[in-house]
Amino acid sequence: MDGLELLKKDWQQQEKELPHLSAKEIYPLLLKKSSSIVKWIFLISVIEFLFWTGVSIFFEYTDQNESFSSYGLEGWNLFLSVVYYGGILFFMVWFYLNYKRIKATDSAAVLMKNILKTRKTVRYYVWFNILFLSLGLIISSILITFQLPESEQIDITRMVIILTIVLVLVVGILLLFYRLIYGFLVRRLNKNYKELKRIED
């Protein structure tokens, strides 16, 4: 007999040796909480949303407002606010819609794709924040410099270089952090999804 057929025969004979839970034993299981990867991704995503929104609001409402008013850049400040809050709203709705799409009853490939898509939404949100803060900071600094009286003018090139170095460092640290946290969390999922894709290619 072929090895796999032998295995099939043995596999199907195992039924009588399997454990059997009574209805009484099943009921308490329904009350237990899930510890699925989706739950973790959701929790971490919510924390990220809160963290990055907090960071940006902190910058928005500390010295920025005062600085912009004193340099006559209220219009620029309004533009930043509209872009930022519009961005938050867009990403939150996108995240919610993607999250709602995750269903354990889909095929394995669709389920994995939807989880990874939801995860990606949050990654884009983080990039949106980093870009917004970086570009906002650089452009605002240049605009403010132009408003300074000649006696107080500073070297714009030097300032942009210093800011860029600082930002590259911050982004580098964040990327490393992401690789570690999410690399660990979605490693198995990524591996299985790639395997399914490979079968289809």
Next chain:
Amino acid sequence: MSKDLEQQFVTQFEAHQNIVHKICRMYTNNRDQHNDLFQEVTVQLWRAYPKFRGDAKFSTWMYRVALNTAITLYRKSKRQVTTQDFEGVSFKISAEEYDDTTERQLKLMYAAVKELNDIDKALVLLYLEDKDYREISQTLGISEVNARVKMNRIKGKLKKVLNP
């Protein structure tokens, strides 16, 4: 969720629980892990149950949710131990029915299946459960042709285990 729905689910679950046990056996190495995965699958099934419309068979729906939990949703809990008792608890071979050669061959086959990746294990499991390629392809979300091609490759790989 209503008591009626709960009762209906538990009745169906109790009758078909073998499916979940078999999937747990395929993907875990010891009793702790088995129980942990069984728990997670039960929760996922119960959560998905209100939307189960009955247009598919309960067992087909169960294979899908349980396999999805095993290969995608499940996160191994910290309390698991790493003891391997694959040939003991997980796959108890009824030795009296086989001679030594058969038993040895079975052990080799089970060990080879254990070495497969998550997706290949899912294919093998559905094959061992006598599911047709249409159901296998729908459960995994791949085409029927590719499911067949992949399964043939796995068969070839497993064949070599007994005839290297």
